[in-house]
Amino acid sequence: MKLAKALIIRGDLQKKLSDTKNIIQKNSVVHKESNPNIDPNEMIVKANRIIDELDNLMERIHRTNTLAKTSDGRTMLKLLTERDTLRNRHKLLTSTIESTTKTHDSYFGERYHDLENIKVTVPVADLQKQADDISMKMRHLNITIQENNWHIDLLD
Structure with missing residues (x-):
């Protein structure tokens, strides 16, 4: 795989992780008589798998950037x-x-209105x-x- 493709995959994984975190946050607390739309515990497991995959890929990218x-x-x-x-x-x-x-007011306050200063x-x-x-x-x-x-x- 080329480094460029790995960087694209890294971006995709980062987006997927961010989306997963948002789902976890939105489903972590619900009304006591309701159930979450998506089980946040399952999403935490999924997020950890994404983190592991991202960690492996980032290590390879860093190694490549250091040596190539x-x-x-x-x-x-x-x-x-x-x-x-x-x-x-x-x-x-x-x-x-x-x-x-910037305007002179932002530096000297409103008492100085003379731009010549x-x-x-x-x-x-x-x-x-x-x-x-x-x-x-x-x-x-x-x-x-x-x-x-x-x-x-x-x-x-």
Whole structure:
């Protein structure tokens, strides 16, 4: 099985587990003269089977990401950590840019209504360019990750 297929199955299992948890919660308490639509005890057993299957699959995915090498010699884990680093840098820049567009009331309270007293202390245009550059790097990295996911076999 290819890594990409395993990732799709992981998503399906996570959704199935979430749905099962919701069913358990909705059927755990009923009126004393009623019965639940679905036996929550049976659903707990089912949820535990899903968790076991997910655990096994996740271990294989992590092992594959740690050991599998891409055509340029990097591991999938390295690509994924690079993507996380880029996301963190992008969030830092975009949140800083967003903070410069807040109204002065959110910073100084209603007593300051004179916009002339507000000063932006960061180079917004430069930060935006950096954020755009990081976005482009993330897109290219995501393409590389996706391509490799369809070529790498999931390890046992």
